[in-house]
Amino acid sequence: MKYSRIQFSQSHADIDLYQLQELFNLAAFWAKGRSIKDWSIAIANSEPVISVWDRELLIGFARATSDGIYRATIWDVVIHPDYQGNGLGSKLVETVLSHPRMQKVERVYLMTTHQQEFYEKIGFQVNNTTTMVLSNQSNFDSLPNGEIHVQELLKG
Numbered sequence: 009m010k011y012s013r014i015q016f017s018q019s020h021a022d023i024d025l026y027q028l029q030e031l032f033n034l035a036a037f038w039a040k041g042r043s044i045k046d047w048s049i050a051i052a053n054s055e056p057v058i059s060v061w062d063r064e065l066l067i068g069f070a071r072a073t074s075d076g077i078y079r080a081t082i083w084d085v086v087i088h089p090d091y092q093g094n095g096l097g098s099k100l101v102e103t104v105l106s107h108p109r110m111q112k113v114e115r116v117y118l119m120t121t122h123q124q125e126f127y128e129k130i131g132f133q134v135n136n137t138t139t140m141v142l143s144n145q146s147n148f149d150s151l152p153n154g155e156i157h158v159q160e161l162l163k164g
């Protein structure tokens with residue numbers, strides 16, 4: 009593989025949502041069938057968002073959400089099957105970790121039970137203590153404006 013033509017980008021604007029959808033339909037069992045609209049929401053609310061390119065072809069992707077100091081979580085790490093096994097996956101995760109939003113974070117989480125050996129090589133450890141999850145938030149309606157106002161008054 010010619011590494012000279014492989015580029016890493018941290019620009020949200022570079023993401024081609026159609027190629028992204030195709031890459032995840034191909035290589036990520038957990039994200040098959042995600043819509044373009046939902047992908048654009050996920051990307052808008054993530055930082056960093058790292059993409060990997062072979063010229064015009066999207067061949068890798070990873071994103072994270074972070075508070076910048078205490079906690080961050082890495083999501084949706086994928087390298088195109090034709091490009092796996094060449095060190096790109098580790099470089100992708102390292103690029104996420106070296107982003108200014110991630111560098112100072114005390115704990116970086118990874119929501120996966122797959123490919124653990126790959127992540128262990130980068131320095132992640134298995135953690136069985138953080139296992140609670142809420143799958144569906146449809147029971148939680150937004151607070152009406154009035155209630156927010158009352159809460160703000162109570163806070164003084």
Ligand SMILES: CC(C)(COP(=O)(O)OP(=O)(O)OC[C@H]1O[C@@H](n2cnc3c(N)ncnc32)[C@H](O)[C@@H]1OP(=O)(O)O)[C@@H](O)C(=O)NCCC(=O)NCCS
Pocket residue numbers: 035036083084085086087088091092093094095096097098099120122123125126129
């Ligand atoms: C996981 C994934 C991103 C790894 O990308 P990659 O480019 O193949 O990984 P690398 O070539 O950088 O591998 C780095 C090291 O991890 C090892 N590794 C990679 N995948 C592995 C696996 N499934 N099991 C064990 N070791 C693995 C490599 O052998 C290499 O070891 P080395 O440094 O001793 O040579 C890629 O396989 C992928 O996209 N898989 C499908 C999607 C997925 O499962 N994502 C992770 C869940 S969020």
